Amino acid sequence: xxxxxxxxxxxxxxxxxxxxxxxxxxxxxxxxxxxxxxxxxxxxxxxxxxxxxxxxxxxxxxxxxxxxxxxxxxxxxxxxxxxxxxxxxxxxxxxxxxxxxxxxxxxxxxxxxxxxxxxxxxxxxxxxxxxxxxxxxxxxxxxxxxxxxxxxxxxxxxxxxxxxxxxxxxxxxxxxxxxxxxxxxxxxxxxxxxxxxxxxxxxxxxxxxxxxxxxxxxxxxxxxxxxxxxxxxxxxxxxxxxxxxxxxxxxxxxxxxxxxxxxxxxxxxxxxxxxxxxxxxxxxxxxxxxxxxxxxxxxxxxxxxxxxxxxxxxxxxxxxxxxxxxxxxxxxxxxxxxxxxxxxxxxxxxxxxxxxxxxxxxxxxxxxxxxxxxxxxxxxxxxxxxxxxxxxxxxxxxxxxxxxxxxxxxxxxxxxxxxxxxxxxxxxxxxxxxxxxxxxxxxxxxxxxxxxxxxxxxxxxxxxx
Numbered sequence: 001x002x003x004x005x006x007x008x009x010x011x012x013x014x015x016x017x018x019x020x021x022x023x024x025x026x027x028x029x030x031x032x033x034x035x036x037x038x039x040x041x042x043x044x045x046x047x048x049x050x051x052x053x054x055x056x057x058x059x060x061x062x063x064x065x066x067x068x069x070x071x072x073x074x075x076x077x078x079x080x081x082x083x084x085x086x087x088x089x090x091x092x093x094x095x096x097x098x099x100x101x102x103x104x105x106x107x108x109x110x111x112x113x114x115x116x117x118x119x120x121x122x123x124x125x126x127x128x129x130x131x132x133x134x135x136x137x138x139x140x141x142x143x144x145x146x147x148x149x150x151x152x153x154x155x156x157x158x159x160x161x162x163x164x165x166x167x168x169x170x171x172x173x174x175x176x177x178x179x180x181x182x183x184x185x186x187x188x189x190x191x192x193x194x195x196x197x198x199x200x201x202x203x204x205x206x207x208x209x210x211x212x213x214x215x216x217x218x219x220x221x222x223x224x225x226x227x228x229x230x231x232x233x234x235x236x237x238x239x240x241x242x243x244x245x246x247x248x249x250x251x252x253x254x255x256x257x258x259x260x261x262x263x264x265x266x267x268x269x270x271x272x273x274x275x276x277x278x279x280x281x282x283x284x285x286x287x288x289x290x291x292x293x294x295x296x297x298x299x300x301x302x303x304x305x306x307x308x309x310x311x312x313x314x315x316x317x318x319x320x321x322x323x324x325x326x327x328x329x330x331x332x333x334x335x336x337x338x339x340x341x342x343x344x345x346x347x348x349x350x351x352x353x354x355x356x357x358x359x360x361x362x363x364x365x366x367x368x369x370x371x372x373x374x375x376x377x378x379x380x381x382x383x384x385x386x387x388x389x390x391x392x393x394x395x396x397x398x399x400x401x402x403x404x405x406x407x408x409x410x411x412x413x414x415x416x417x418x419x420x421x422x423x424x425x426x427x428x429x430x431x432x433x434x435x436x437x438x439x440x441x442x443x444x445x446x447x448x449x450x451x452x453x454x455x456x457x458x459x460x461x462x463x464x465x
Contacts, residue, residue, distance in 0.1 A: 001028075001031075001033045001034075001085050001086070001356070001359065001360075002033070002034050002035075002036075002082065002083065002084045002085050003028065003033060003034070003035045003036075003084055003085065003086055003087075003088050003359070004035070004036050004038065004079055004082055004084035004086075004087045004088065004099075004103075004108075005021060005024070005025065005035050005036065005037045005038070005050075005088045005090060006038045006039075006087060006088070006089050006090065006092070006095060006096055006099035007021050007037065007038070007039045007089075007090035007091065007095075007096075008039075008040070008090065008091050008092060008093055008094065008095055008096055008116075009021075009039070009040075009090075009091065010037065010039035010040070010043050010047075010052070011043055011044055011047065012042065012043070012044075014250070014252065015205065016115060016116075016275070016277050017090055017091045017115050017116065019277065020090070020113075020115065020172055020277075021037075021090050022047065022048070023173060023348045023352070024088075024352060024355065025037065025047055025048040025050055026048045026348070027348060027349060027352035028048070028050070028352075029048040029049050029050070030349075031356070034050070035050040035051075036050065036051050036053065036078070036082045036084065037050055037051065037052040037053065038052075038053045038055060038075070038078065038095070038099070039052065039053075039054060039055070039095075040054065040055055040056070040095065041054040041055065041056060042054065053078060055075075055095065075098055075099065075102045076102045076105060076106065079102050079103065079106055079108065080106060084108060085108075085109070085359075085363055086108065086109045086110070086111060086359050086362060086363055087099055087100075087102075087103040087108050087109070087110045087111070088111055088113070088359070089110065089111065089112040089113065089145065090113050090115065091113060091114070091115040091116045092112050092113075092141055092142075093116075093118060093137075093141070096112065096141065097137075097140075097141045100112065100141055100144040100145055101144065103144075104144050109146050109359075109362045109363050109365075109366050110144065110145045110146055110362075111145060111146060111147045111148075111149060111358060111359060111362055112141070112142055112145040112147070112148045112149070113148070113149045113170070114142070114148055114149065114150045114151075114155060114159060114164075114274065115151065115274055115275070116274065117155075117272040117273070117274055117295070118134055118138070119131050119134045119135060119138075120209065120271075120272030121209045121272065122134060123272075124207075124208040124209035124211070124272070125208055125209070135162045135163075138162070138164065139162065139163050139164055142159075142164045142165070143164070143165060145166070146166065146362045146365070146366070147166050147167075147168055147358060147361075147362050148164060148165075148166060148167050148168070149167075149168055149169070149170035149355075149358060150167055150168070150169060150170070150274070151169075151170065151171050151172055151274050151275035151296060152169075152171070152274060152275055152295060152296040152298070152299045153169070153298070153299055154294070154295050154296065154298050154299070155274045155275075155295065155296070156169060168358060170351075170354060170355055170358060171275065171299070171346070171351060172275050172277055172280065172346075172351060173346050173347055173348035173349070173350065173351035173352065174277070174280045174281060174283075174284045174343050174346050174347075174348070175284070175347075175348065176284045176340075176343060176344050176346075176347065178257055179257055179260055179261075179281045179282075179284035179285045180257070180261065180284065180285060180286075181261055181285060181286035181336075181340065182261070183254070183257040183258045183260070183261035183262075183285070184258075184261040184262050185258045185261070185262050188258060188259070188262045189262050191246070192225050192227050192246045192262075193225040197223050197224055197225045198223055198224050198225070198264045198265065198325075198326040199225055199227055199262060199263050199264045199265075200218065200221075200224055200225070200226055200227070200263070200264065200265045200266075200267055200322055200326065201226070201227035201228070201229065201259065201260075201262075201263040201265070201266060201267065202215060202226070202227075202228050202229065202230070202266075202267050202268065202269070203229040203230060203256070203259065203260065203266070203278045203281070203282070204229075204230050204268070204270070204278050205230055205231075205232040206228070206230050206231055206232035206233070206234045206235040206238055207232040207233055207234050208233070208234055209270065209272060210232075210234075210269060210270040211269045211270055211271060212232075212234050212238055212269055213234070213237070213238065213241070214269040214315055214318060215228070215238065215241075215242060215245075215267070215269060216238075216241040216242060217315040217316075217318065217319050218267070218318075218319060218322055219241065219242055219244070219245075221319070221322065221323060221326065223326060223327075224322070224323075224326050225244070225245070225246070226242060226244070226245035226246065227245070227246050227248070227259065227262075227263065228242070228245050228246065228247045228248070229248045229249075229250075229251050229256070229259050230248075230249075230250060230251075231249050231250045235247070257285070260281055260282055260285035260287060261285040261286065261287070263282070263285070263287045264287070264325075264326070264332055265287065265288055265289075265290060265322060265325045265326060265332065266278075266279070266282035266287045266288070266289045266290070266307075267289075267290050267291075267318075267322060268289065268290070268291040268292070268297065269292070269318070270292070270295075271292045271294045271295065271312035271313075272294075272295060273294075273295040273296040273297060274295060274296055275295075275296035275300075276291070276295065276296040276297050276300060279291055279296070279297055279300045279301065280300055280343055280346070282339070283300070283306060283339035283340065283342060283343045284339075284340060284343045284344070285340075286336040286337065286339065286340040287336050287339065288306065288307045288308075288325055288331075288332050288335030288336050288339060289301050289306060289307035289308075289335075289339065290307055290308050290309075290310065290318065290321045290322055290325065291307065291308075291309060291310075292309065292310060292311075292312035292318075293309035293310060293311060293312060294312045297309065302338075302342070305335065305338050306335055306338045306339040306342055307325075307335055307339065308321040308324065308325065
């Protein structure tokens with residue numbers, strides 16, 4: 001398979017989007033597939049053996065580490081040159097939108113992956129009143145994709161309520177060898193908790209959208225020491241609010257594995273998580289989790305078995321949950337053991353097999369609809385470029401999202417063509433913008449349909465503006 005991966009975030013920037021894209025690319029290499037990565041500068045020339053094509057980008061105000069890719073004029077040419085079987089949009093917004101448009105122009109199947117709650121992100125940065133504009137943009141963007149994959153049931157429900165079509169679940173994998181209880185380090189624990197206190201830790205970006213300020217409510221808990229792993233724009237304020245906490249800054253590789261496994265309790269504060277990979281990594285490390293009862297953690301944490309979920313707006317509930325686990329070593333041990341057991345089988349290999357099935361289904365789903373153009377040609381009917389672009393989408397739902405409705409008769413004709421049985425063009429009714437064009441020889445096509453021996457075929461060609 002040849003896959004064009006267009007991502008809003010990539011190396012050297014490290015975040016949830018980058019991590020999942022890297023894991024996907026590694027799995028594509030293992031499968032023998034070929035990918036082209038298009039991402040914002042700066043970036044490597046290749047990753048896991050796949051070419052990386054860099055485009056211009058700009059950093060968000062107040063958050064220099066978050067770079068948004070800018071659409072490039074040569075995107076269509078780049079895709080045409082690579083000739084992908086499918087375009088994969090990772091957390092699309094700006095560059096991803098251009099990728100969706102280019103894929104549609106070239107009639108290439110397109111799958112989008114919803115990974116960042118941009119509306120929630122904007123709200124945490126004080127951009128109130130932007131919800132309607134952002135969701136309108138997201139609907140427009142995702143309506144051009146054949147399929148949008150979402151990482152959690154809460155996110156799927158939210159996108160469905162906001163009118164985004166053609167949704168399917170695709171969760172994230174975890175490297176259960178990299179994140180493992182074996183990396184528990186007593187030396188690190190002694191540095192953080194010299195008096196053998198319970199070590200409670202946070203791992204992630206230190207930024208407003210993660211609501212890290214809530215960690216201040218854990219300050220002063222008896223017998224508890226805090227370990228904070230990560231960096232970001234909120235780091236200065238958080239350090240001031242937690243003078244007794246240990247801050248490591250950004251960690252990766254073995255150091256990150258060691259930090260996770262050395263915790264007694266993992267705490268998460270973000271309420272806008274579409275998945276929350278850090279929760280899954282903590283679970284793989286054998287650590288019980290305390291997280292908000294919102295978004296991705298609802299799927300990941302089983303209360304009373306692997307951790308505790310608290311009211312996202314209640315700092316007192318969060319504090320009480322941490323105190324409960326901090327005071328009960330046996331409960332922590334049980335929850336940690338259960339957490340590890342729940343995620344061990346969620347390998348990236350297994351998860352990416354699911355992704356490949358989604359991609360293959362989208363590619364295969366194009367064939368019956370695309371075959372309609374062949375039927376039209378055989379009957380002497382020429383569809384407009386606009387109609388062809390829309391017809392190239394998967395099924396009636398995709399066509400409808402672009403303002404075109406195909407009748408049951410048209411779909412039946414396309415299906416017959418895909419099976420190699422269509423000798424005539426039946427009744428083809430198209431409503432919407434594409435319905436404005438009627439080929440000059442439509443009457444001939446209708447006569448051909450009337451004369452055909454297939455008695456089940458409709459007897460004329462209808463168009464409606």
